[in-house]
Amino acid sequence: MHSHENTARLMPDVATQAQPHLAGALDWVGMDGIEVPVRFDAGDGEAQRASAQVGAFVNLGRSDKRGIHMSRLYLLVDRYLSAQTLGADMLRALLGEFLSSHEGLADRARISIRFEHLVRRAALRSANSGWRAYPVSIEASLGADGFRLELGTEVVYSSTCPASAALSRQLIQEQFAKDFSADGPVDHAAVLAWLGSEQGIVATPHAQRSVARLLVRLADGAAFDLIGTLDRVEQALGTPVQTAVKREDEQAFALANGGNLMFCEDAARRIQKALDADPRIADFHVRLEHQESLHPHDAVAYASKGVPGGYGVPV
Incomplete structure (x- = not known):
């Protein structure tokens, strides 16, 4: 019975054969x-x-x-x-x-x-x-x-x-101008509630x-x-x-x-x-x-x- 080493040596290896x-x-x-x-x-x-x-x-x-x-x-x-x-x-x-x-x-x-x-x-x-x-x-x-x-x-x-953020801020400013008159006093509590509402923050970036x-x-x-x-x-x-x-x-x-x-x-x-x-x-x-x-x-x-x-x- 051949050893593993001897068997391996007898196996053909076509990779060694050149193809001119x-x-x-x-x-x-x-x-x-x-x-x-x-x-x-x-x-x-x-x-x-x-x-x-x-x-x-x-x-x-x-x-x-x-x-x-x-x-x-x-x-x-x-x-x-x-x-x-x-x-x-x-x-x-x-x-x-x-x-x-x-x-x-x-x-x-x-x-x-x-x-x-x-x-x-x-x-x-x-x-x-x-x-x-x-x-x-x-x-x-x-x-x-x-x-x-x-x-x-x-x-x-x-x-x-950044561009979308700037455009969103502009829309929020415009909405603020619509909801709060520039002629009268601004109520702090009303502004605070407005800032927390979807009606106030009308746009997000x-x-x-x-x-x-x-x-x-x-x-x-x-x-x-x-x-x-x-x-x-x-x-x-x-x-x-x-x-x-x-x-x-x-x-x-x-x-x-x-x-x-x-x-x-x-x-x-x-x-x-x-x-x-x-x-x-x-x-x-x-x-x-x-x-x-x-x-x-x-x-x-x-x-x-x-x-x-x-x-x-x-x-």
């Missing part, structure tokens, strides 16, 4: 959608386990070789990601093994990891809290230009339109759910700090979506919207300023989408750090 009529170097070859558990420390010192989708790739620089060793990539992904917490050093070592396992075939390696990370968020005023699931994408590459590590996520928030999609390139030696990045962005915006909401929390959210009127351009500049002040971030790219309630198309803005040769304007 189809010769050519390939940018990337590998697998996407690999299902694997990962452990991720979002910056609070607690590694949380999640189910991830992973893409593993190397380039195929040898035009005379038909394919790569995909099973080697898969086994390396399983060995590293199942056992170790995600980090820059670990990913650099993993990509190094991608290349070692394809010596003579490849000189560039890349991995992408996608999952969701749960963060507990406190309510605005009540003593309650709830969970928010933030999407996380990690992209790492290794090649002649060195090691590169990127972190992507998104923040969902409310945006109240429109607001919409909005999304900021972030991609940051970490500086050399910087550790993952998802929570720190989220906190910076959410504090800059002032109106991130909430989890547990009692009436006092909803009122506080309404107050926050009133104090943070913003066009998509305003939101983009707020985030740009917040991320630019973070020394752990070498470069960033942000796409903001205000999903309008006034019309069926969205208002969109982009921002970046402006690093020469960096993300810049997206395609």
Whole structure:
């Protein structure tokens, strides 16, 4: 009876057979959608386990070789990601093994990891809290230009339109002029009751759910700090979506919207300023989408750090 090793050696491997009529170097070859558990420390010192989708790739620089060793990539992904917490050093070592396992075939390696990370968020005023699931994408590459590590996520928030707010205030002023004569005294109690009525507040500004999609390139030696990045962005915006909401929390959210009127351009500049002040971030790219309630198309803005040769304007 043959051993497993001997049986494997006898099996045909057509991937090693050259096809001269189809010769050519390939940018990337590998697998996407690999299902694997990962452990991720979002910056609070607690590694949380999640189910991830992973893409593993190397380039195929040898035009005379038909394919790569995909099973080697898969086994390396399983060995590293199942056992170790995600980090820059670990990913650099993993990509190094991608290349070692394809010596003579490849000189560039890349991995992408996608999952969701749960963060507990406190309510605005009540003593309650709830969970928010933030999407996380990690992209790492290794090649002649060195090691590169990127972190992507998104923040969902409310945006109240400044133009709509101004138009609403004008209508309220006009209604006040109709209901209260300029010639006689104004009764304080009557005005107070009027301000609390639907007849007095005849218009309200429109607001919409909005999304900021972030991609940051970490500086050399910087550790993952998802929570720190989220906190910076959410504090800059002032109106991130909430989890547990009692009436006092909803009122506080309404107050926050009133104090943070913003066009998509305003939101983009707020985030740009917040991320630019973070020394752990070498470069960033942000796409903001205000999903309008006034019309069926969205208002969109982009921002970046402006690093020469960096993300810049997206395609």
